[in-house]
Amino acid sequence: MTNASEQDEALYLDDLHVGMTFTSTTHQLDEQQVIAFAKEFDPQPFHLDPEAANKSLLGGLSASGWHTAALTMKLITSIRPLYATGILGLGGEIAWPKPTRPTDLLRVVAKIVEITPSRSRPDRGIVTMECQTLNQRDEVVQLLKPKLVMFRRGKR
Amino acid sequence: MTNASEQDEALYLDDLHVGMTFTSTTHQLDEQQVIAFAKEFDPQPFHLDPEAANKSLLGGLSASGWHTAALTMKLITSIRPLYATGILGLGGEIAWPKPTRPTDLLRVVAKIVEITPSRSRPDRGIVTMECQTLNQRDEVVQLLKPKLVMFRRGKR
Numbered sequence: 001m002t003n004a005s006e007q008d009e010a011l012y013l014d015d016l017h018v019g020m021t022f023t024s025t026t027h028q029l030d031e032q033q034v035i036a037f038a039k040e041f042d043p044q045p046f047h048l049d050p051e052a053a054n055k056s057l058l059g060g061l062s063a064s065g066w067h068t069a070a071l072t073m074k075l076i077t078s079i080r081p082l083y084a085t086g087i088l089g090l091g092g093e094i095a096w097p098k099p100t101r102p103t104d105l106l107r108v109v110a111k112i113v114e115i116t117p118s119r120s121r122p123d124r125g126i127v128t129m130e131c132q133t134l135n136q137r138d139e140v141v142q143l144l145k146p147k148l149v150m151f152r153r154g155k156r
Numbered sequence: 157m158t159n160a161s162e163q164d165e166a167l168y169l170d171d172l173h174v175g176m177t178f179t180s181t182t183h184q185l186d187e188q189q190v191i192a193f194a195k196e197f198d199p200q201p202f203h204l205d206p207e208a209a210n211k212s213l214l215g216g217l218s219a220s221g222w223h224t225a226a227l228t229m230k231l232i233t234s235i236r237p238l239y240a241t242g243i244l245g246l247g248g249e250i251a252w253p254k255p256t257r258p259t260d261l262l263r264v265v266a267k268i269v270e271i272t273p274s275r276s277r278p279d280r281g282i283v284t285m286e287c288q289t290l291n292q293r294d295e296v297v298q299l300l301k302p303k304l305v306m307f308r309r310g311k312r
Contacts (some may be wrong), residue, residue: 044195066226070197073222089221091251
């Protein structure tokens with residue numbers, strides 16, 4: 001397992017290989033952030049109100065899945081070698097196997113699982129990653145498999 | 157095509173059928189919202205800086221895909237018959253076929269594509285939806301296929 005998170009240089013399509021793994025910085029969540037995001041984007045009782053959340057299926061206040069997703073993007077942009085050339089996502093699969101809690105300290109471990117050079121556009125390719133968003137107990141709160149457009153060296 | 161968006165009553169698993177379609181309210185985006193979200197969650201030049209964005213692959217300022225996703229959730233919660241029982245997503249597939257622009261007026265059209273009653277828990281089922289996020293020109297800026305947990309009447 002290669003951990004390239006401490007490299008400073010931009011990585012291009014040419015430099016990537018399947019199995020390459022990157023670790024992000026961390027983000028400390030809190031109740032205020034969870035509630036503020038929920039008010040704006042996902043105003044449901046289990047994301048807004050600790051008391052109502054205790055009685056819900058989630059058994060306590062939890063962040064909107066889209067809040068976890070947005071924080072995951074923030075953490076991915078902390079991976080400088082990827083960020084340097086721009087992280088342009090086409091989409092992917094997302095799952096939330098466990099709730100994200102207001103006390104969670106989140107980090108992302110991102111692994112390259114597939115590299116497909118573009119046949120029509122030789123300057124770029126599609127890189128599929130597997131991004132695990134983990135809490136401080138190493139539990140996966142989100143699993144994202146995004147498809148990213150990455151460019152060859154000297155093309156962007 | 158059934159448009160159930162104007163119904164006020166909560167819908168339960170018992171009431172749903174494949175093909176049922178719901179339309180959300182609308183959300184008017186603007187440059188300030190796009191930049192504020194990007195600063196917090198996706199600080200890349202094409203989401204932050206109109207000039208840098210003009211020179212980027214996206215050809216102008218565009219919202220983070222995760223901003224489009226968060227606004228889509230907000231719009232889905234405006235569909236009262238679904239919201240009434242809680243919208244609990246397990247995950248799904250997401251794609252951004254076109255950039256979301258700061259001038260976009262967004263709305264969501266959500267269609268039920270699959271209903272799978274739980275075998276182990278008779279009080280609930282998994283409902284797969286196809287949620288198109290459309291701009292004012294009826295262009296799809298996001299396609300989301302979420303899997304939602306829905307409950308039978310009287311169980312939640």
